[in-house]
Each structure stands twice: as C-alpha cells, then as structure tokens.
Amino acid sequence: MSKKPRTAITPTREENFPEWYQQVIKAADLAESSPVRGCMTVKPYGWAIWENMQNIFDPWLKDYGVQNCSFPVLIPVSFLSKEAEHVEGFAKECAVVTHHRLEKDPENGGLRPAPSAELEEPYVVRPTSETIIGDAMSRWIQSYRDLPMQLNQWGSVMRWEMRTRIFLRTSEFFWHEGHNAYADHEGAKGDCLHILDLYEKFFTEILAIDGYKGIKTADERFPGANETYAFEAMMQDGKALQAATTHDLGTNFSKTFDIKYQTKDGGEELCHTTSWAFSTRMIGGLIMMHGDDDGMVMPPRIAPQQIMILPVIKDDATAAEITEFCEAIAVQLKAQGIRAKVDTRDMRTPDKMWDAIKKGIPLRVEIGGREMEAGEVTTVRRDIGRDSKQTISVDQFVNDAESMLDAIHDDMLVRSRTFRDENTVLAGSVMEIDDFFSEDKIGFIRAPVEILEDEALAAVMKKHGLSTRNMPFIDEGSTVLIAKAY
RNA sequence: CGGAAUGUGGCGCAGUCUGGUAGCGCGUUCGCCUGGGGGGCGAAAGGUCGUGGGUUCGAGUCCCGCCAUUCCGACCA
Structure with a gap:
C-alpha cells in the first residue's frame, strides 16, 4: 500500500499557489501579519x-x-508636491x-490627537x-567637483496599499534606496x-x-522618471516579479x-x-522562485543557516558523545565561514x-551512532x-562542504534559468497572446515592440490582467515582455 | 474603493440553517516506551466564539454597524 508521501505544505503549489505561498511563510517562520493594517512583522x-541581503549587497555599493x-x-x-508626476504617482x-x-x-x-497640536x-x-534627498543635494552639490554624488540609505517606506501580501506588497516595506547625481x-x-x-x-549569484x-515602457515608468530600467524575474506560477529598478530621473528633480x-x-x-x-x-521572490511543496528552499548564499547538523540520538548513553561529535564538525565548518549549526533542541529527530x-x-547532515563509529556523516540536499542522501567520511565532508553548497546554488540557478526560458514564448500577434492566456498557459510573452501599436492589445491585456514588463536588453529593444505580474 | 468568502484554545476546523451550560484533530506540558522522512500509550493545561450595539427568559447561533484577513478587480516595489 504505497501512499503518496504527505507534503509539508498544504495546499500544494498546483492546488492553490497563493495559499501555498502564505503557508510556506508560516511553516518557515519567516513573518506574520501584524496588528497594523497591511503591515508585516x-x-x-x-x-x-534580509540582513544577509544587506551584508552582501552593501559592500558592492561601497x-x-x-x-x-x-x-x-x-x-x-510641500516637498512631495513639487514634482508633478511624482505627486500624482504617490499622493494617493x-x-x-x-x-x-x-x-x-x-x-x-x-x-x-490633540486639536491644539x-x-x-x-x-x-x-x-x-527622492524629494527630501533632492532638497539635501541642492545644498550639498555646488561644484562639478562634488559630482558624482552617490548616496544610499537602508530603511523602510510606507505606501498605503489597497491589497497587501506579506513580503510582496505591504504598506511598510524595507529596502535600500540609492540616489545619485551626475x-x-x-x-x-x-x-x-x-x-x-x-x-x-x-540576483543570479546570490539568490539564484x-x-x-530591460527598459520599462512609458506607462510602467516610475513617477517622475524619464526612463526606468528593471530586472524582471519569473515566478513558478509564470507571473512576473519586478525584482529591482533603476530610474533615470533626468533633470526632473534637479529642476x-x-x-x-x-x-x-x-x-x-x-x-x-x-x-x-x-x-x-x-524574500517573497525567493519563496515563489525556489520553494516547493515541503516549504522553503533557500539558496545557500543567502540562507541564514547553510548547514544544519542533526544528531540522531537513540539513548542517553551516547547522546553526549554524538552531540560532541557534531559540534566538532560544526566548528570546522564555521572556521571556513560556513553558517553551520547543530540542532540540539529537545525535540524528536523527525x-x-x-x-x-x-x-x-540547503544542506542537512545527519549523524548518529553508525556515522560516529565509522567517522562518517550522512548528507541530504534540500533542493x-x-x-540526494549520501554517506561520506567526515574529512571528505568538511573538505567538500563549501563546494557542495556551491553545487546547490549552481543547480538552483540553472533550474531558474531553464524554467524562465521554457516559459517565455514568442508571439507575433495580439491573437496569439489572447490564445496563450485563454488556454491557461503560464509565462512571459515576448513580442515585437510594434505590437504595442496594435489597438486590439489593450483589451486583451485587460482581459487577462497583463502588463508590459520591460523591453529586454537581449533583444536590444526590438521586443517587449508581456505577462501577469505581482 | 467595487465583487466574493472567512473570523470559534497556538494552528486547522465542526457547531450557526432549526437559539438552551463550547467540541474535534493537530500542537503544547508531564510520564513511560521510542528516535535515520511527521511514532505509541496514558494524563493535563489552554477559548471574553473578531468587535460594538440590538432582539430574547436565554445568543457562537437571529438582526444591524464596524474591524481584520484571504481571493478576484482597479492601484502599486
């Protein structure tokens, strides 16, 4: 009687992707909604x-x-109201x-609130x-010698969103915002x-x-920008996630x-x-890109814990010895800069x-009496x-741990690329786009930019909830990506 | 802001139609057996039923308002 193994997350991605997303966040203990409307804890x-993202990316900026x-x-x-398009974009x-x-x-x-106050x-x-930094820059920049001025801040911002989802769209969210002047x-x-x-x-080397x-079409530009450049990623349900943007603000804010x-x-x-x-x-992108029906799958380079060592303890007699054995391995891993930890919590092993x-x-290591006796470890890759369960000698493991993590990263990135490529479909006409989404297919449409001139396009976009994502550099502006988006 | 649904121990739900002392599963705590992909037995703790009004002898249940969450739409990183 072979029963289909139970998935850790219900529903599965296929059954209900949005609900699966919520459940992964809960199961992985990442965040929860807060008493404040639309905000997350x-x-x-x-x-x-997020700390890892900051720690890795910040030095690149510096x-x-x-x-x-x-x-x-x-x-x-009064600051916000100065730039016309900008106000229009954000005032509401x-x-x-x-x-x-x-x-x-x-x-x-x-x-x-005290009426008198x-x-x-x-x-x-x-x-x-943009506005308050623009105001500062107007005082800080006097001479060509002050240029370029390159500023960044890590912080949070608030946008009163109508519909929120943890990580993907919350009223308060955390980011870094860079503001440069040339x-x-x-x-x-x-x-x-x-x-x-x-x-x-x-995104590729760290988040896999x-x-x-590409370049955003005019209607998808940042309010107040002459040009918006974006990195658009494809999630497992075929929807686009605008992962990052850079805006050429021209002289709009300078004026x-x-x-x-x-x-x-x-x-x-x-x-x-x-x-x-x-x-x-x-973080939402990581979940929707890599997660599976058993929960989160962390790309190794961003994972808070890269290796979890589980002592498999059968009786009190060997417990201390096995734990010690595990700790010794963890020390060797940590010496290499690997984020490794022994799970010594008082819980059942499963x-x-x-x-x-x-x-x-990313990598789970099981060590019980058998391994300890033989000087081995059993490893299992999360992805x-x-x-992927294998048993190797402690020495080999300690020696190979870093390359094992690299291999996981590489495989995850390849999967991400393959998925993206397999679900990006060329289309030459509005009808093809309509057909594609009418058949409940998922992914990006890559169409000649001339299609934007087609008067029939707007209705089909609206019908299927589509938007233009960007005009990708790989086609040098000759095509436009069209997809559903987060 | 429009349409729909939901709100009951930590989590998932039943109970609501047909008002009459709040239940189940998981989890938690304790004990024993266990321990390599969610184990077993026994005991225990834990709930102002989202919130404010109303109807009633009596409201989780009926009526009205409000709030929150989720999904769809409009808007957006």
Whole structure:
C-alpha cells in the first residue's frame, strides 16, 4: 500500500499557489501579519535573510563609490508636491502625520490627537525619498567637483496599499534606496545600467534567480522618471516579479529642487539624478522562485543557516558523545565561514528534520551512532530531497562542504534559468497572446515592440490582467515582455 | 474603493440553517516506551466564539454597524 508521501505544505503549489505561498511563510517562520493594517512583522528567521541581503549587497555599493546615510522618515507635504508626476504617482497612497501630541479623549477615555497640536504643515511618512534627498543635494552639490554624488540609505517606506501580501506588497516595506547625481545624461544613464548589472549579479549569484534586464515602457515608468530600467524575474506560477529598478530621473528633480553645479568654465548646469532600489519583496521572490511543496528552499548564499547538523540520538548513553561529535564538525565548518549549526533542541529527530526542510536549510547532515563509529556523516540536499542522501567520511565532508553548497546554488540557478526560458514564448500577434492566456498557459510573452501599436492589445491585456514588463536588453529593444505580474 | 468568502484554545476546523451550560484533530506540558522522512500509550493545561450595539427568559447561533484577513478587480516595489 504505497501512499503518496504527505507534503509539508498544504495546499500544494498546483492546488492553490497563493495559499501555498502564505503557508510556506508560516511553516518557515519567516513573518506574520501584524496588528497594523497591511503591515508585516518580520520574524527572526525572515529578518536574517534580509540582513544577509544587506551584508552582501552593501559592500558592492561601497565599492562602486556609494556612501550610506539616513534621511528622515517624515517628509514635508510641500516637498512631495513639487514634482508633478511624482505627486500624482504617490499622493494617493501616503500616510499623513498631522499632529504632534496626544491627549485624553473626553468622549471615550482613550487617546486622540490633540486639536491644539495640529501641525501647520503635515508630513507624509516617506513613500520614497527622492524629494527630501533632492532638497539635501541642492545644498550639498555646488561644484562639478562634488559630482558624482552617490548616496544610499537602508530603511523602510510606507505606501498605503489597497491589497497587501506579506513580503510582496505591504504598506511598510524595507529596502535600500540609492540616489545619485551626475553632471550629465551619460553619467546618469551609465549609473542606471551599472547598478542594474549589480542587481543582476546579486540576483543570479546570490539568490539564484535569473530574469530579464530591460527598459520599462512609458506607462510602467516610475513617477517622475524619464526612463526606468528593471530586472524582471519569473515566478513558478509564470507571473512576473519586478525584482529591482533603476530610474533615470533626468533633470526632473534637479529642476524642482534646484540641484545645480558650477562647471569648470564657470557656467551653471542642472544635475542628472538617478534612484534605484530593491526591497524585502525579494524574500517573497525567493519563496515563489525556489520553494516547493515541503516549504522553503533557500539558496545557500543567502540562507541564514547553510548547514544544519542533526544528531540522531537513540539513548542517553551516547547522546553526549554524538552531540560532541557534531559540534566538532560544526566548528570546522564555521572556521571556513560556513553558517553551520547543530540542532540540539529537545525535540524528536523527525520533527527537527521537517523543521529544517520547511525552513529550506540547503544542506542537512545527519549523524548518529553508525556515522560516529565509522567517522562518517550522512548528507541530504534540500533542493533535491531524500534522493540526494549520501554517506561520506567526515574529512571528505568538511573538505567538500563549501563546494557542495556551491553545487546547490549552481543547480538552483540553472533550474531558474531553464524554467524562465521554457516559459517565455514568442508571439507575433495580439491573437496569439489572447490564445496563450485563454488556454491557461503560464509565462512571459515576448513580442515585437510594434505590437504595442496594435489597438486590439489593450483589451486583451485587460482581459487577462497583463502588463508590459520591460523591453529586454537581449533583444536590444526590438521586443517587449508581456505577462501577469505581482 | 467595487465583487466574493472567512473570523470559534497556538494552528486547522465542526457547531450557526432549526437559539438552551463550547467540541474535534493537530500542537503544547508531564510520564513511560521510542528516535535515520511527521511514532505509541496514558494524563493535563489552554477559548471574553473578531468587535460594538440590538432582539430574547436565554445568543457562537437571529438582526444591524464596524474591524481584520484571504481571493478576484482597479492601484502599486
């Protein structure tokens, strides 16, 4: 009587992808929704992923010349209103601070904003910081010698979203936002392209997620940008996830915030500014890219725990000895900079295993009396599962651990690429697009850009909930990607 | 903000139609046996039934408001 092995996550991806996504977050203990509408509480295991993202990416920015700093979380409403397109884009989703004091509410005994403490000018909780950083840059940049100015801050922003999902879209989310200023268009454009390359490197080499770099169509541009460049990844359900963007803001913000510099010959010119970001949304991307029906599958380089060592203890007599044996191996792994840990919790072994599986720890190591006697370990790769179970000597394992993790990363990246390629479909007409999505197929459509001129396109896009993702560099602007998106 | 659904111990649900002292599974705690992909037996703890009103002798159950979550749409990283 062979029963189909129970999956750790119900429902499965195939049964109900959005619900599966929620359940993975819960099972892996990444985050939960909070008492604050639309906001999430990121739990330690989830936050550890974000910390790793910061720790890895931040030095890359520093190496490029970017300096970190911090601007206020509150922005004067008057700042936001200066750039016309920018206001239009963000005004409708701003949380507004109007008072600076609470007082006892005579009506119900609770607290209320004190009417006497109303601010003359309200603030918005920053939805993004172009304006307040533009204001600073106008004072900080005087001469061509001050350029380029490359600033970044790690922080959170707030956008009052109508519909939220943990990591993918929450009212408050964490990100880094870079804001650079250059003397001319070439500088700004080069900046956008360079940082997009850094993002690509980060997504492929660290997160094992490949996608498409490209230029956004006009209607998908950032409010206030002349050009938006984006990295678009394909999730397992075929929907697109905009993973990161860089914006060429031209002189739009320089004009409104008076960001000018004196040229070598004494003239006065407007700066060309850029802004660029990725966010905690990428944690959602990791889940939807790599997760399976048993939960999270962490790419090794971002995994908070890369190797989990499970002592398999049968009786109290050998417990201490086995644990010690495990700890000694962990020490050797840690000496190589590997994030390894022995699970010494007072739980049943199978429960520990499932916990490691649901959390997506890349490599699980089981060590019981048998292994200890023989000087061996049993390893299991999370991305492959029980079929990858193998027993090797401790020495070999310690020696190969790093390359085993690299192999996991490489395989995950190849799978990501293969999936993307297999689900990117060429289409030459609006009808083909309609047919594709009418048949419930998933993936990206790659169509000639001329299709954007076709008057029938809008209706089909609307019918299937599609949007243009970008015009990918690989086709040098001759095609456009069309897909459903997060 | 429109359409739909849901809110009952930590989690998943039944109970609501037909009002009458709040139940089940998992998890948790304790004990014993166990321990290499979710084990067994026994005991125990744990709930203002989302919230505020109303109807009633009596409300988880009926009526109204509000809030939250999820899904679909519009909007968006």
